[in-house]
Amino acid sequence: MTNASSSQALTEDELNQLDDFLGAIGSTAMNLETLDGFFAALICGPEIALPSEYLPLIWGEDYSFANNAQAVEIVGLLMRHWNTIADTLQGTLEVPDVYLPVLHVAEDGISYGNDWALGFMRGIGTRPYGWRELIDSDEFGGPMLPIMMLAHENDPDPEMRPNPILPEKRDDLLQEMIAGLTRIYRYFEPHRRSGAHAPLRRAGPKVGRNDPCPCGSGKKYKFCCAATAPTLH
Numbered sequence: 001m002t003n004a005s006s007s008q009a010l011t012e013d014e015l016n017q018l019d020d021f022l023g024a025i026g027s028t029a030m031n032l033e034t035l036d037g038f039f040a041a042l043i044c045g046p047e048i049a050l051p052s053e054y055l056p057l058i059w060g061e062d063y064s065f066a067n068n069a070q071a072v073e074i075v076g077l078l079m080r081h082w083n084t085i086a087d088t089l090q091g092t093l094e095v096p097d098v099y100l101p102v103l104h105v106a107e108d109g110i111s112y113g114n115d116w117a118l119g120f121m122r123g124i125g126t127r128p129y130g131w132r133e134l135i136d137s138d139e140f141g142g143p144m145l146p147i148m149m150l151a152h153e154n155d156p157d158p159e160m161r162p163n164p165i166l167p168e169k170r171d172d173l174l175q176e177m178i179a180g181l182t183r184i185y186r187y188f189e190p191h192r193r194s195g196a197h198a199p200l201r202r203a204g205p206k207v208g209r210n211d212p213c214p215c216g217s218g219k220k221y222k223f224c225c226a227a228t229a230p231t232l233h
Contacts, residue, residue: 009084010077015102018077028060034119035078036085036102041123043086044184046130046191051079054126089185098178110167113174117150130191140187143180146173 010018019032030038035058042049055075065071088099103111124131135141149162150173165173 007083025059030058033104033115037116037119038123039085041120046188092182113150117147120147121151143183146177
């Protein structure tokens with residue numbers, strides 16, 4: 001793969017190809033919108049993540065490619081999409097710009113953004129303690145609010161759901177989420193510059209299943225990150 005192709009944004013057909021691939025795996029795999037949010041969190045976060053660490057989380061531990069050619073093609077698409085997000089967010093440090101997330105459009109014509117927010121929160125779950133500084137910050141934690149509202153909008157626990165998001169307010173919330181992504185990326189830039197490649201491992205005391213989840217959701221660990229990504233803490 002050439003340098004030019006590795007940095008070229010995916011075409012609509014290629015995005016559909018990636019979405020179809022993930023959909024064919026089934027419930028163990030992320031969908032394209034979730035993947036986009038997951039990548040955004042890893043790229044924005046305080047530590048640099050390696051492909052060998054995060055790629056298996058996309059399709060599930062038990063998945064095997066049909067052949068090497070398929071693996072090369074799919075991983076190539078994933079890396080190009082990663083580079084698109086990373087290059088765009090890096091550019092926001094120099095010029096006023098934003099990354100426009102990949103959001104599915106539902107049958108009613110609305111982009112809800114829930115899967116993207118859930119993917120972002122799963123990305124946070126790979127390094128929950130690194131994100132606590134931002135989540136707990138009264139001064140800088142505001143950009144996390146729309147993401148967490150969308151992530152918990154349909155939460156099975158009624159106490160975790162935000163107030164109903166009215167249709168006329170959803171676009172505003174999505175715009176806040178998009179603008180906030182740039183602010184999150186800027187916030188952690190000093191951490192990424194000073195940090196090194198770090199494996200996805202627990203960086204603090206062991207989390208009990210009945211303890212509050214360190215991702216900041218307010219739910220018990222067993223009902224939050226432990227339920228969706230049991231090996232991440």
